Amino acid sequence: MFNEQPLAWYAVYTRAKCEKKVADLFTRKKVEHYRPVKQLIRSRKIIEEPLFPSYVFVHIPESRNWVVRETDNVVNFVYWLGQPAVIPDHEIALIRHFLRDYDEVSVEQFPLKAGEERASSSGGKIIQLSSTRVKVELSSLGCMLVAKVPSREITVIAGNKTVNGHHY
Structure with a gap:
């Protein structure tokens, strides 16, 4: 072949x-x-x-x-x-996941400084988690996905955060 x-x-x-x-x-x-x-x-x-x-x-x-x-x-x-x-495949999967599971999704840019490296993980790095919103980093695109999340869907399990059944 x-x-x-x-x-x-x-x-x-x-x-x-x-x-x-x-x-x-x-x-x-x-x-x-x-x-x-x-x-x-x-x-x-x-x-x-x-x-x-x-x-x-x-x-x-x-x-x-x-x-x-x-x-x-x-x-x-x-x-x-x-x-x-x-x-990376995991960032495309994260975009699909956010659009499938959340009603209000938007994109925000974050500043990337010269020489700064962003670590990526298989699930997405949480930037902010509050009672109503979750922000997840898409390092290859230099932006964050932001979703409105009902507080009942957020739980903390032994230091790991779970939103709508998904670990970040």
Whole structure:
């Protein structure tokens, strides 16, 4: 068999308000992708709003990046240190988990200083846990997911925090 490269998640930057079009094109090209959206109610209508405006995530081997680059409305990959930024599987899973389990999810940026390294864990590093909100770090994207959580869903078990049955 040929030397197959492992699949990795990459963030792709799209033209403004073109995330859905790009995702549809990826579907036609059989490129695995993820377009995280949150549902909002506006004027008695349910609409989808991107969690990360102008971003779509693709799951491809590095050798297939040309397929992504040649897609209409794709600006480029998101780069970090001269290379397309790789998003760890556990961070994609964390985004999916937050959108599935919580109604009010948003993204906040945190400042990353030059030379500062952020440790990542398999479940996500809790930045803040209060009686109504939980903030979890997505270090590869330089941001935090923030969710409103009913206090009845938060328990502390021997120093570990559990929210809605999930450990962080």
